[in-house]
Amino acid sequence: MTSPDTSGDREKVVSKLPSWLRQELKIRAVQHGVDMQDAVEAGIEAWRGLGSNLSPIDTSGAESFATFLPAELWSGFRADCKLRGVSLIQGLAQSVQMWLDINPAPAVKRPEIVRRIVVCNQKGGVGKTAITAGTGEALAEAPTALVPVRVSKHFAALLNEDETTRQDPLALEDLPGLGQRVLLVDFDPQGHLTRQLGQEPLPMDGDSLTNHMAGDGKGDLRDLIVPIDEDRFGDRLHLLPACTDAFLLDVRLASVRAREASLERALSPIETHYDVILVDCPPSLGLSMDAATYYGRRRPQESPGNSGALIVVQAEDSSADAYGLLTSQIEDMRTDLGLDVDYLGLVVNHYDARRGYIATSSLQSWMDIKDPRVVGVIGDLKEQKEAVRAKRPLLAYSPRCDQSVALRALAREISK
Template sequence: MTSPDTGGDREKVVTKLTSTLRQDLKVRAALHGLDMQNAVEAGITAWRGLGSNPAPVDTAGAETYATFLPAELWDGFRDDCKDRGVSLTQGIAQAVTLWLDSNPVPEVKRPATVRRIVVCNQKGGVGKTAITAGLGEALAENPAALVPVRVSKHFAALLDDHNRPEDPLALEDLPGLGQRVLLVDFDPQSHLTKQLGHEPLPMNGDSLTNHMAGEAKGELADLIVAVDEDRFGNRLHLLPACTDAFLLDVRLASVRAREAALERALRAVEADYDVILIDCPPSLGLSMDAASYYGRRRDNEETGNSGVLIVVQAEDSSADAYGLLTSQIEDMRADLALDIDYLGLVVNHYDARRGYIATSSLQSWMDIKDPRVVGVIGDLKEQKEAVRAKRPLLAYAPRCEQSVALRALAREISK
């Protein structure tokens, strides 16, 4: 069955396809940057060029499927199916399978230098931990599956809650980024560790603090645990915190080249990851110096590959804390002649219903062009529920507004 396609020289074709083949076709076409109809066209063209029929495909449960194809291609395909003694349903299944076999999942692009993202703000309560976890989750999602993403052009609509883009048509289904990610809980309060369902490291054992202080009791890799959720595969790992980090600044005071202590500790595991995210404590002490130094641009590293990501809120006290933090970073840049890139500002816990203070503060953050706002994350219930459940947000509620926004953030800072 066909009907004209008013948008071009194609006609609407109605056939049947199994749900599995349809989903695989949708995902694979997106991975290769193609429309599904173009993938089907390529598959049919390849099938017609075969010298003999390929192996039969199980079409049990095939359901109605519509696409747009050039009329002459579809007419020729139907004739070929008749000549080869196969049904249209079997023929289209073979053609789609042939295209899938010829177009495997592309390899994930790996950074030349491990990305080091320092998530920070010396003000507590702004949600650094939630942003660190959510960003890491978004970076690690399955590259062979599609996930809903809302791109940054929608940020402006958040200034007016009535204009918030709730229309699902505003979302775009994109493949997961498939990065190998290490989340480092650098805060002695251990919020990141506990939120992801793990226990802090014991005080009498080994820890990141010990490695930074030059008193390691074993290999750092032995302290790392996996975040066990199917959608992340084995790509998302956590270095848990230990409450001995409360003493980190004191212990670093006597360490040689203390600003490089975090880098010396993490160098041992960098080769295993594409991205390392540091969840910093609300502090402007030596630990923050070490984190900033770790995020500096290394020799031959591209600008914006690594750096600091500052989490703020749409209220006045965040602006004061932001000023103190950037002053410390600027002092390090000047004193040690470092290139420390600002990856951007994330406005967290945003809710326009809080009125003029929230909306005007958001506008003020957006007016800062360097660093620019790279994400606006709403203050919604799903994040709190995920924390209570001790599960990653993107596994607990993968389609919620916050998950969608975190995926946009991951892509925005990966450009």
């Protein structure tokens, strides 16, 4: 069946296609940055150029499929199907499969140097743990599935957001998951990240990251790492749990030689297993924060912005004071040790424009800073609290909620 396409020299055609093949076509087209109709056109042209029939494809349960094709292509394709003795549905399925075979899924881009993202703020309660977990989850989602993303150009609209604009589906774009191998490091002795992801803190009488940083490791650090068992992350999302012995970390580091490099010495043996390592820092300006800052510094031969500090704030005044203390510490480290520490950006968390002028004016103040710039605005919605209660990753618990959508945008913004 055909109908004219008034927007150009194409006509609408309707046939059938197995749902699994249609989904794979949709994902692959997005991965290659082409329209589905162009992919179908290229597949049909390649199929018509064959000298013999392909192996049959199981088209049982095929469902209605519509697309736009150049004028005359569909009629020529129908004639070729009749000549070859195959049904129109079978010919279309073979054409789509042929395009998929010619255009395999692109490989996931791996960083040359493992990315080290230090999620920090001296102030507690701003949601560093939620941002650490959500960003890691967004980085680890399967590259073979499409997920909704709200892109950064919509940040400005948040200043005047209402329920309609916040839920506007036109502001979303379906993109493949990033497919990164991610390690989340719970560097906070309170262990919120560990518990939120359904794990238990390491026992005090066993091994821990603190022991390895202090030079007293009792085994291989990899043995402490646990996978986050959710289908959408495959085996790409792992956690290094907290241990309450981290309360003693600053005291133990005081006697450690080159203590600023202690976190790097502990984690460097496992870096080759990951593309990104995110460190959920405690609300502290002590020696542990020095070690985290050093770990996130730019290494020799590393591109600017590959690693660095991701600072989580809120749209209220006390966050500005804490931000000033943190950046002063980072600047001191830069000066004293001659480090290149990049700011990956500011994340304004728990944002709700309904709180009025204080929230909106504070957000505007953060956006006016420019360096570091705002790379994410995450709403204060119920799904995050529900996921914490359920002890599940937010992007698995509610993958299409506004917070999940915004966290995917954040992950992409700091991956540019």
